[in-house]
Amino acid sequence: MATLTSVFIIDPPERLAPATDTSLAFMRESERRGHRVFFTTLGGLQLDNDRVTLKVRPAAFTPAHALFEAGEEHELAGSDCDIVYMRKDPPVDTAYIHATWILERLPPRVLQINPAPALRNQCEKLIPLHLPGLLPPTLMTRDAAALDAFLVRMNHIVVKPLDDCSGRGVITLQRDDPQRQARLEHATLGGERFVQAQRFLPEIAQGDKRVLLLGGEVLGWVRRVPADGDFRSNVNAGGHCEACDLDESDHAICARIGNWLRQHGIHFAGVDIVGRHVLEVNITSPSCLREMNALSGQRLEQAVVAYAEAQWQSLGSRRA
Incomplete structure (x- = not known):
């Protein structure tokens, strides 16, 4: 060559x-x-x-x-x-x-x-919408009143900026939070920023599974576990990585996403799985490869x- x-x-x-x-x-x-x-x-x-x-x-x-x-x-x-x-x-x-x-x-x-x-046209947090049934109940809006109504229905939600990563700006809100209106206004920058709200998944206490896909096929995986007192599993937010296994459901999810990635010419991606749901499909700068190497002894690069x-x-x- x-x-x-x-x-x-x-x-x-x-x-x-x-x-x-x-x-x-x-x-x-x-x-x-x-x-x-x-x-x-x-x-x-x-x-x-x-x-x-x-x-x-x-x-x-x-x-x-x-x-x-x-x-x-x-x-x-x-x-x-x-x-x-x-x-x-x-x-x-x-x-x-x-x-x-x-x-x-x-x-x-x-x-x-x-x-x-693909980087321009696809929002990482919305890619799972292309594959029905993967996202937890979700609302995208910059209307704090709509977010509040969603919170009332869900009782407990997570609110995320659509354009950032590493857990930055991500908050969790419960229905009885006395500051919920102010926090929602702050999250949307007073109605100037779209955010994504999702029903809170209690399973996140055990972490999420970050799976790297290469050419639509599973390359490696790891469990990311939140730090004590936090719900964010992102390593940059204090989470840590542990070895884990992928079950039949995880493989089925990755197969669906992998096929979609191939159709859109996306070579390298990171899938975040919590229970039977996918929180996002990272295509900008998928990470955790080094952590996977450290736990498995491989050199995935x-x-x-x-x-x-x-x-x-x-x-x-x-x-x-």
């Missing part, structure tokens, strides 16, 4: 957690397999007429450092990229959406993980980069 050029669009390196960051595992494995590895941030993307360019810096890894050493910045033509990994964490804000417009102009020969149109290479070769064969 020719030497591939792999570009990773990430958050600024100083914000990464070197010991657990999934993107770093992909970058290190890409380098090990002989790729030219570069990184950039949203600020490095440009569209000059119809020509995508990226201000990138090479990334070099050494055994003694968990983070990479960054080389000098230079401009790279989008047409000179082979694989582009869009790994910028949410929020999926205006800048993120604008970045997808630029990435969509990359030449068809460039493999995108995940493709810009090897499968991911090998898959990317195969997909890139497949793109070439379809054009030939």
Whole structure:
């Protein structure tokens, strides 16, 4: 295989957690397999007429450092990229959406993980709606009165911003909360922000199962358990990971979602399962791969980069 050029669009390196960051595992494995590895941030993307360019810096890894050493910045033509990994964490804000417009102009020969149109058109917290029966009772609105009526019906709900991740801004409310009106107004920013409300699932006390899907197939899984006194299982919110098994229902759920992902050209995703429900399907920057490695002794990033290479070769064969 020719030497591939792999570009990773990430958050600024100083914000990464070197010991657990999934993107770093992909970058290190890409380098090990002989790729030219570069990184950039949203600020490095440009569209000059119809020509995508990226201000990138090479990334070099050494055994003694968990983070990479960054080389000098230079401009790279989008047409000179082979694989582009869009790994910028949410929020999926205006800048993120604008970045997808630029990435969509990359030449068809460039493999995108995940493709810009899917990142722009699909809301991670609403993807389960494409597969009836997976979401718990859900309301999307920016009307605090509608949220209050939903709370009265459900008795106990969780309210989430639609555009963020890692448990940021997620609250739980019970019907008898004396501050419920004020908290709902705050959650919707006084009616300026859409949120998602869901019936609270008591099973979350035992955590959720994060399952990574690659090419629509199960790659790895782990149970994320909330910290004492919290209901959020996100690792960045204080949750921790434990080994677990997938039961027949989990496999059936993943098979349904995997088929949908393949139909939409989405290569890598994280599914969050609580009981028989799916809370979201993460396609922006699925994580917990390093935690799965630590618990299983595997190196799942090897499968991911090998898959990317195969997909890139497949793109070439379809054009030939």
